[in-house]
Amino acid sequence: MKKYMHDLVITANEKLNNQYFLLKLTLNSTLPDMLPGQFAEVLIDDSPTTFLRRPISINYVDKQKNELWLLVQKVGDGTIKMAEYPIGKTLNLVYPLGNSFSNLLPNKKNVLLIGGGVGIAPMLMLGADLKEKGFEPVFLLGARSEKDLLELTDFTQYGQVFTTTEDGSHGEKGYVTQHSILTKQKFDKIYTCGPTPMMKAVASYATKNGIECEASLENMMACGIGACLCCVEDTKDGHKCVCTEGPVFNIKDLKWQI
Amino acid sequence: MADLNINLGGLALKNPVMTASGTFGYGFEFEDFVDLSRIGGIIVKGTTIRHREGNPYPRMAETPSGMLNAVGLQNKGVDYFINKIYPDLEKVNTNVIVNVSGSTIDDYVETAEKLAYLSHIPAIELNISCPNVKQGGMAFGTCAGSAEEVVKAVRKAYPKHMMVKLSPNVTDIAEIARAVEFAGADSVSLINTLLGMAVDAKTRKPVLSTVTGGLSGPCVKPVALRMVWQTAKAVNIPVVGLGGIMNATDAIEFFLAGASAIQIGTANFIDPTITMKVIDGINEYLDENGFGSIKDIIGALEIAD
């Protein structure tokens, strides 16, 4: 897929809670095609501590409004700065990058999308895409507490949503892998993105139950386009670039101890 | 439109802007962003005699105005390069230069010999300065004796242009440069990365799997400029300057300090179109300041005595 470097304009910067915000961006021409699971490398304004671009997943593309959404968690200098960006400001993106979640085969109808924390970001785009293709995705979203569950109304547009929170303030109490839906319903395919310990627990569940599973990794990146070899993941086939051969991997190719 | 042509010790460059090894892949990674044929020279990834997996992840740490890397020369080996990558590179209409690294002198010689047969590779860049490998690499480039020895050995095996990439991790860069010139190098390029380290106070662990790594980006530019200036005064072969070049003005500074050509490294990660901008910017600078040729500003630094 062709990659671009564009200046996009911020049309909205919604504070979702103290930690998370949603940036909506538009372009003066039609946005390029993007696939679920792909990401953008965002340039943070000239600042010594945010020298490299920041990789952020494509959360959603609103084709009618020609809008690209980025769901971001404040963790350090770069994301804290982005949280303050005003409407009308331009943001320089190199995008769309990486592979994508693989296409679902017609015989794998029962599909579960598991997202944790900011890892729910690519799940919205993936869910929308699956729905458009005629599948009925089921979402299982996990967070610390109710206020950290984001974009729930958006998710419900594309499928059934189940939740877990660590404090029990929304959905079932506990971790995503403890949710009762996993015992009640049979799934043929799981897509997951979230903190590594969560994805490993999901991978372990999938492996034990013979379910095909793809996970989206978040290794530290410098270039995002396969030039520096900084982002590698050790796979059964040697070091692979997470930015070009990933971020989505079939868990059977990873060397996770699960 | 000023004349940007450079004759780099027999190697004809359509302009003095090259890409630094390990930061531009094989060029194809940037095809959506740049016209590869406009670049003066593409220096591809560090290539070794055999396949190397490189160092374990994490291999990168961001630092103020720069980054540390510890990639460790991950590449599929010279035979793979020749069979699988070179055929595509043959279609790229500019100088494609291979960066050669090794653990032993024989490794360097054998790799260079194989590359000598490739008609579309007019030059190699001998990397005697990689800080991220346990054996060889920088060890060759930090002592005049061993630098001379490896360059001499490769000189016998490689008839085309041999650029030698110097390490900044030395006390006297001029001494090493002179040794390399004496051993038969056609040009020298500098600097490779500066040995550095990052510590995570939260986890009380090093950030890089290898503990130490190579520092690059704008934070190294003052050191690079100083070394280019010292080297240009010390040798008669052309000097290729690099280290922290982020824009055309940075590049001009290197020419003034004595570089006949420059390389762009880490900046490619921040702006994948940067090579095009630097070429255009150099041209504008020359036009605006009434210089007809890039040669007019090489070593033109005015120092009051």
Ligand SMILES: Cc1cc2nc3c(=O)[nH]c(=O)nc-3n(C[C@H](O)[C@H](O)[C@H](O)COP(=O)(O)OP(=O)(O)OC[C@H]3O[C@@H](n4cnc5c(N)ncnc54)[C@H](O)[C@@H]3O)c2cc1C
């Ligand atoms: C493919 C990919 C997709 C991503 N998608 C999203 C997304 O949709 N939304 C989102 O909020 N974040 C996402 N991230 C993570 C995001 O890139 C980092 O949180 C961000 O770079 C941190 O920048 P900073 O300047 O705020 O923090 P820094 O000051 O750089 O770092 C603060 C802390 O965050 C950690 N951190 C930095 N970079 C990463 C990283 N790449 N992965 C994990 N932890 C990191 C550091 O270890 C450090 O402890 C994604 C990362 C990748 C690789």
Ligand SMILES: Cc1cc2nc3c(=O)[nH]c(=O)nc-3n(C[C@H](O)[C@H](O)[C@H](O)COP(=O)(O)O)c2cc1C
């Ligand atoms: C990720 C990365 C990989 C590199 N790999 C190589 C390499 O294989 N061979 C080499 O000679 N130099 C390598 N270098 C060093 C660069 O070519 C260059 O000398 C250095 O980064 C300084 O220039 P810069 O500040 O413009 O990046 C690498 C640098 C980086 C950042």
Ligand code: FES
């Ligand atoms: S981040 Fe540079 S190769 Fe992946």
